[in-house]
Amino acid sequence: MKEYTQQINFTDELKARIRELISRYPAEHKKSALLPVLHAVQDAHDNWLSVPLMDKVAEILEIKPIEVYEVVTFYTMYNQKPMGKYMLEFCRTTCCAIQRGEDLMEYTCNKLGIKPGETTPDGMFSVVGVECLGACGYGPMLQLGDYYHEHLTEEKIDALLEDCRQGKVNLH
Numbered sequence: 447m448k449e450y451t452q453q454i455n456f457t458d459e460l461k462a463r464i465r466e467l468i469s470r471y472p473a474e475h476k477k478s479a480l481l482p483v484l485h486a487v488q489d490a491h492d493n494w495l496s497v498p499l500m501d502k503v504a505e506i507l508e509i510k511p512i513e514v515y516e517v518v519t520f521y522t523m524y525n526q527k528p529m530g531k532y533m534l535e536f537c538r539t540t541c542c543a544i545q546r547g548e549d550l551m552e553y554t555c556n557k558l559g560i561k562p563g564e565t566t567p568d569g570m571f572s573v574v575g576v577e578c579l580g581a582c583g584y585g586p587m588l589q590l591g592d593y594y595h596e597h598l599t600e601e602k603i604d605a606l607l608e609d610c611r612q613g614k615v616n617l618h
């Protein structure tokens with residue numbers, strides 16, 4: 447497996463954010479802040495979490511590194527390697543699957559010349575399959591950044607990719 451290195455930088459802003467997240471829970475249950483802290487740390491580190499970065503989170507929350515690894519490897523919203531600027535998360539669960547969700551993910555992969563889980567060489571796009579995103583009545587669908595793209599078709603995907611390339615797509 448390819449090794450990636452990550453610049454770790456806990457800015458004052460990130461540290462303050464982490465302190466605020468931890469303060470939401472009883473002092474003896476710092477670990478309860480794990481998920482939101484991981485989101486904050488990932489957001490501040492190019493959308494992925496290296497092992498040294500996960501170890502740092504464990505140190506901050508005073509838990510064992512394995513407790514962080516377990517969570518990061520379970521949830522698809524945490525990335526363990528660098529991802530593309532535009533991460534297309536296709537729902538692959540039943541409602542979307544029976545409406546051609548898998549076909550559309552394959553269509554997108556073929557267009558981009560990558561396989562699910564991979565990133566284009568220019569670092570622009572990643573395609574990943576994820577479990578139900580709670581928009582089952584609007585499938586097939588994908589998540590891109592904070593937004594859902596629903597009732598997908600090949601034409602909608604073509605337009606979305608083009609908008610991404612032209613910098614017209616907001617992620618947050």
Ligand code: FES
Nearest residue numbers: 537542579581582
């Ligand atoms: S099955 Fe796709 S959003 Fe629920």
